Amino acid sequence: MGIKFFLLISRQGKVRLAKWFYALPTKERLKIIRDVSSLVIVRKPKMCNFVEYKGEKIVYRRYASLFFICGIEQDDNELIILEVIHKYVEILDKYFGNVCELDLIFNFEKAYYVLEELLLAGELQESSKTNVLSAVLAGDAESEVDAQQDTIQKLVGNVKKY
Amino acid sequence: MVVNNQMKGLKTFISDLRNLKEKDEEKRVNIELAKIRAKFQSSTLSAYDRKKYVSKLLYIYMLGYPISFGHLEAVKLLTAAKYSEKQIGYLAVALLLNENHDLIRLVINSIKKDLLSLDSYKNSIALHAVANFGGREMCETVYPEVQQLLMSAATENIVRQKAALSLLHIYRKFPDIMDPDLREPIIMLLDDDDLNVSLAVSTFVLLIVCREPSLHNLVCKKAIHKLKLIVSGRGYSSDYVYYSVPCPWLQVNLCRILLACHKEVIDDSTKRTLIHVLDRMLSIFDDIKETQHLNAINAILFEAIKLAFAIDDSGSLYQKCMNCLGKMIADKEANVRYLAFDTTAYLISCGHHIPSLKTHKELILSSLRYKDVSLRKKSLELLYMMCDAENSKSVVDDLLMYLPYLDSVSQEDLISKVASLTEIYADDYKWYVDVNLQLLRVAGRSVNDDVWHQFVRVIVNNESTQQYSVRRLFKLLQSDSTHECLVRSGCYLLGEYGYLIADEPESGPLQQFLTVYKKLHASSTRTKVLLLTVLLKLSNLQPDLQKRVASVFKQYSVSLNTEIQQRACEYLQLLSLPSDFLSIVCEKVPVFTIPAKSQPSSFISKSDVSLTDSLNSVKEFDISSSLSGFYRLCWRDKGILYRDSQVQVGAVMEFHDSQGYLSLYFENRQKETFSSFSATLLRTFPNFQVDASFTDSIFSPDKQLQQRFSIDRLDGLFDPPILRISFLAGVMRSVNLLLPVVLSKFMLPTVFDGSTFFQRWGKMGLEREAQLTYGLNGVHSKLDERRLVKIILGLNWGLCPGIDMNPTNIVGAGILQVNAQNIGCLLRLEPNYQKNMIRLSIRSTNTTVANVLATNMQDILKNSFHSEA
Secondary structure (H helix, E strand, O other): OOOEEEEEEEOOEEEEEEEEEEOOOOHHHHHHHHHHHHHHHOOOOOOOOOEOOOOOEEEEEEEEOOEEEEEOOOOHHHHHHHHHHHHHHHHHHHHHOOOHHHHHHHOOOHHHHHHHEEEEEEEEOOHHHHHHHHHHHHHHHHHHHHHHHHHHHHHHHHEEEE | OOOOOOOOOOOHHHHHHOOOOHHHHHHHHHHHHHHHHHHHOOOOHHHHHHHHHHHHHHHHHOOOOOOOOOOOHHHHHHOOHHHHHHHHHHHHHHHHOOOOOOHHHHHHHHHHHHHHHOOHHHHHHHHHHHHHHHOHHHHHHHHHHHHHHOOOOOOOOOHHHHHHHHHHHHHHHOOOOOOOOHHHHEEEEEOOHHHHHHHHHHHHHHHHHHHHHHHHHHHHHHHHHHHHHHOOOOOHHHHHOOOEEHHHHHHHHHHHHHHOOOHOOHHHHHHHHHHHHHHHHHHOOOOOOHHHHHHHHHHHHHHHHHHHHHHOOOOOHHHHHHHHHHHHHHHOOOOHHHHHHHHHHHHHOOOOHHHHHHHHHHHHHHHHHHHOOHHHHHHHHHHHHHHHOOOEEEEEEEEHHHHHHOOOHHHHHHHHHHHHHHHOOOOOOHHHHHHHHHHHHHHHHHHHHHHHHHHHHHHHHHHHHHHHHHHHHHHHHOOOOHHHHHHHHHHHHHHHHHHHOOOOHHHHHHHHHHHHHHHHOOOOOHHHHHHHHHHHHHHHHHHHHHHHHHHHHHHHOOOHHHHHHHHHHHHHHHOOOHHHHHHHOOOOOOOOOOOOOOOOOOOOOOOOOHHHHHHOOOOOOOHHHHHHHHHHHOOOOOEEEEEEEOOEEEEEEEOOOOEEEEEEEEEEOOOOOEEEEEEEEEEOOOOOOEEEEEEOOOOOOEEEEEEEEEOOOOOOOOOOEEEEEEEEEOOEEEEEEEEEOHHHHOOEEOOOOHHHHHHHHHHHHHEEEEEEEOOOOOOOOOOOOOHHHHHHOOOOOOOOOOOOOOOOOOEEEEEEEEEEEEEEEEEEEEEEOOOEEEEEEEEOOHHHHHHHHHHHHHHHOOOOOOOOO
């Protein structure tokens, strides 16, 4: 299978996003996160973007203060995964408008939604950037309608009270 | 651009946590958890609050704290009608619930409902859940809906691609759930105009190809076709161009698919097409601008090189591949170099010969000293793979040179690699011993147990090496600073084979004893116990030493370590027993039974999919729909093989001697265009080949698609080939066609006069006769003489009129050429026109041929007299 997990880790080792594409107990997830981030964080910029970890390949790339990390299987193509990461970053950048770590902290669920539209079952499902973006925005619009309805109902409730 | 409808409480909470110090964070989290728990227990929780608190839980979970409650609230959100609640609900369930959680059943029902919904947002979000965390129960329950979404023409493309990947998840984890008949329609979807659907399907096909060798043929054609389209710059919109590379993801997947089924690329035209496509792919190496562009191009190049080697590792592509690889190995960028090493090592492991690699050896060697541990590891792997009988000595020397400069992890890796190389390529035991001793001496710290165990085993098993190694080891042991691995292996062998050097002046029994004794004090417990045994063994072979050894044992019999103490006491006792008892206990170690290493095996060949189960692909196929056409064409050379409301298949044949051609013409009888048309042979025989085939999978009404087959000679008996055509006409349609290639087509009619005929008839005798008596199929069938004669002539029998006593009987003869042998065949057919019965007798020099001809003729005659009514 393609991507087994997708992590966003800050330079200090804090998890900003962790998406798993196979079932694993929480304890083991935490161990992998710990191991992999300690492997990746110490690497120098000129080094290659691949590390091996327990028979799996780790592909990562650093953007500003964040490490984007993918765990993939032995026979997967590393470079193409590297570009999946880049694609994700580009979409986040478009979505948030010059994205920074803070955006992803305060809107962590959005980061998940965007990733959900990009990757499914560990595979790239949508290679067009605009399509991913419009799917996410459409989802946003859908919940926006809900939010408006909420407000209206609240107002109606308030009016009734008086 | 981001829509900000976020919960304020959540934001405050997050920024609160960010302002706290590490140790206060936990306190704050615990307070918050208690608050949320209380809120969840109150009966008046608004949907908004529920959403907010579940979000908080998720954030806390992400920070690494365990979450033990709130699962029910997450499920409630998931089942809510509003999309915004659903979204959080699905996210929370994905993160918090594992696939065996008690609540998962509730979730499954709700997912099923969302899949059935007409709202595509709900479909999508439910498909995400299935694809990302569907367990067995969920997959079983929702399988029909997922399949429906994928196959229905009404589904939007965006939902379709999600359905494809959800189904992939199901097929990957629980292959038994998926309907096997669905595999073919999925392969057909590779042709979909929407590149995303193709992309989603391509990963699926890759898995199918790995599991189902029987489908390789079909997949192969589709994949080549699609790859050709993309590479030649057609069939995609600008949306799918990633840094001026058209959909690199799909290209990579297609290459990998083709690599998995490259064995199916046999016929020349397919091979030519593929080579042409690969040639184009390998040519875009030059004008590269940005990192992204470079990565995308290189990702494809690496796959293309692997594929090119698999298809043809000596032809025109070879030089191109070598150039690419050479450039990449020398590339300054670490990623490219890493992957170039990886790919080269892979190619060598597949058995490809890459002589020009030797020019890069220095460069690869120097990569061993890079700071980057990944690159070091890869270069070591590659050097290991490059090693062959010819260059093994020089590679090992080079590796040893680098040994002292490496960090301990790489040292360990290198040592095990070198050790196994010496074992594989040792033609001279001195070399083997020297290299291994050097490993133990220079980097003993990094030698893992496997390596020195193996070394000891090899020495024990090879008598010729024993004296030499023991002498060398003895010398090395004189040094004060020796690593434990060296001490262990050295002393062990000294205990076994010390007697071989006991006559030499500087290594007499006493020196041997002193050497071991000196090491004893400074060693770890594990080594100590081993050394005690060595002393016992020494004293067995050299009785003079017994006193000294006994005093050592005495000294250690009061050791605080129980293991050492026990051994020392026991050994002391042994020494006091009669000496023949000791010699039995201290027998020489027997030869170890270990499997010898034969070749470098660090790489499992990635492309070779198991082909062993391809045999069961020859199952019974449903061919009923094409039978009437088949029977007719058995005795005619052209006509309609199959026709229904959508498609018509015409056939034209030409046979003479043992050669033949068959052309099939496919016509679309509807006004609309069908897509994804393909024709594959389900059953064939060795000399039956596809000569030329249509290349386009678009099946438009105004066009005729053609496929041509040929047979150049007949080596034996065969079953008529079966061809499967399939296409998408709203839904997927497929028809199996039995091709009218039968034995009688190859027969040469001959005519005999009466006496010759009956002479031969008698000679062949009853034992080589196949006789069948039968009536016709169908109530209204009527046996008709003119038609009967026509059919018999069509079946290539030469008629010999008037030689039978009964004038209604039909007598004929023919010659078959099978495997360069002439087989004579004689026919006598006795029709009964009143009763519509036939008695058929065929005699032949080969009984099997007679049987085949007779049954075949029976089938044809039975079904060829349907009256027009």
